[in-house]
Amino acid sequence: MDMQGSRQLAVTQQQAWQALNDPEVLKACIPGCDSIEATGENAYALVNAIKVGPVSAKFKGNIQLADVNAPESYTLNFEGNGGAAGFGKGSAKVVLTPNDAGCELGYTVHATVGGKIAQVGQRLIDGVAKSTAENFFKRFDEEMQQRHPAPAGAEAAPAAVAQPARGVPAWVWIAGAIVLLLGYWLLRS
Known part of the structure; x- marks a missing residue:
């Protein structure tokens, strides 16, 4: 499974980069996130509740950052297990590109899922994935606006909509990065 998307952020x-490296920011922004804790250099443990149709579970996972090129990009390798509900594993490449409106967060995800959660149907998974990714980005945008308010009289940059590639369950990125995310998903400054 593959997914890609981007989002304009009204911050530098x-x-x-600093927010994506802050476990507290990510915990507040990732839907269903119970905890994110550092377990070593560029390594984190994550507990996240996920519900797709009739299947819901707490996924416990590990995130390992690789190819870190601060403050531009990194690769996020993740794996999560929800017991009988299933599993997810994969990687996400995240790139922050500066522009006149702030920066653009782009991501490409490759993931594998299995178990009951994979059996509920691609269309349902895709719907939940899109909703979860949008929820993450909305929360992240709000958090950034609170931490870095725009100067008086400045217009906020329009937010681009994250667009999953055809047939891709974005919830994997959110759960692993986003888990970002949306990652999830999500780094050291």
Whole structure:
């Protein structure tokens, strides 16, 4: 499974990078996130509740960051297990590109899922994935606006909509990064 998307952020590349490296920010922004804790250099443990149709579970996972190029990009490798509900594993490449409006967060995800959660149907998974990704980005945008308010009289940058590639369950990225995310998903400054 593959997914890609981007989102315009009204903050600088450095501000976005720092927020994506802050477990408290990610915990507040990832839907269903119970905890994110550092377990070593560029390594984190994550507990996240996920519900897809009739299947719901707490996924416990590990995230390992690789190819870290601060404040521009990194690769996030993740794996999560929800017991009988299933599992997810994969990687996400995240890139922050500065521009006149702040920066753009782009991501490409490759993931594998299995178990009951994979059996509920691609269309249902895709719907939940899109909703979860949008929820993450909305929360992340709000958090960034609170931490870095725009100067008086400045217009906020329009937010681009994350677009999953055809047939891709984005919830894997959110659960692993986003888990970002949306990652999830999500780094050291």
